[in-house]
Amino acid sequence: MEHHVKTCHGSVSVVVYGDQEKPALITYPDVALNYMSCFQGLFLCPEAVSLLLHNFCIYHISPPGHEFGAAPVCSNDPSPSVEDLADQILEVLNFFSLEAVMCMGITAGAYILSLFAIKHKERVLGLILISPLCKAPSWSEWFYYKVVSNLLYYYGMSGLLKDIFLQRYFSKEARGSSEVPERDVVHECRRLLGERHGSSLMRFLEAVNRRHDLTDGLKSLKCRTLIFVGDQSPFHSETLHMVTALDRKYSALVEVQACGSMVTEEQPHAMLIPMEFFFMGFGLYRPGRVSDSPRSPLSPSCISPELLSPESLGLKLKPIKTRVPTKC
Secondary structure: OEEEEEEOOEEEEEEEEOOOOOOEEEEEOOOOOOHHHHHHHHHOOHHHHHHHHOOOEEEEEOOOOOOOOOOOOOOOOOOOOHHHHHHHHHHHHHHOOOOOEEEEEEOHHHHHHHHHHHHOHHHEEEEEEEOOOOOOOOHHHHHHHHHHHHHHHHHOOOHHHHHHHHHHHOOHHHHOOOOOOOOHHHHHHHHHHOOOOHHHHHHHHHHHHOOOOOHHHHOOOOOEEEEEEEOOOOOHHHHHHHHHHOOOOOEEEEEEOOOOOOHHHHOHHHHHHHHHHHHHOOOOOOOOOOOOOOOOOOOHHHOOHHHHOOOOOOEEEEOOOOOOOOOO
């Protein structure tokens, strides 16, 4: 069910899936995307139905003007800042009478949720961040996306701009070449990009391009954080920087090989087992009926131990290191 929540910074579309008596998991997409183009691959996995929808009520938050059927944003409306977008999340939680929630975001969406967690620590149970941003944009990044904003203003979502955004989201292999066609997930994302209004996209892009550095604030976060990043993501180095800023007692990194930024769409199965153990740490994950799928995290007895090795899953695991007190 879709709700339009009125906030101090405009209306926000929230699509709710599941039993609202269950713990809440909120999602926030990257630039130019909404929940369908950003999280559909993960949430349509049979295993994810057991892992996520069985245990959570999902609240998909779209940036202003990014929901399906959104009208073009009025040019006279003030552009929101990243602070405004984070404050909208608080108003969404209050609208649904939610207390502490689990958060999942991709790249720019991960930045918004991280900022929200810094500002409202008591409202966040944990963070699942995919290829996150955390630093202010470099001069080259700022200039690059300033040009993109100008192109959007004059030409709308052209074929060139679609290619630019697809490079942001997917690995080179997924995007294909003159000899190899692009994968279906990329083709579908290209189609959905064509539905975005340039004015709405520009506002979100400009807000992200004016973001500030979160490094100092991340050091104070005590919520558990699970971070995924594709080894071919343009934001790989920034993700590694974020991991160094977080308290290592509460954070873990999963690097997914041969993958771009949108692990949720390109390699969603790589996320399932790390998320299962992450949720177990909160006491939130309760196994339902055993899935018929041999890849299901609910069926460990059906999986050979060697198949659960990081290498076979295409993962590089960065374990949490803790200090164990020694006896005097």
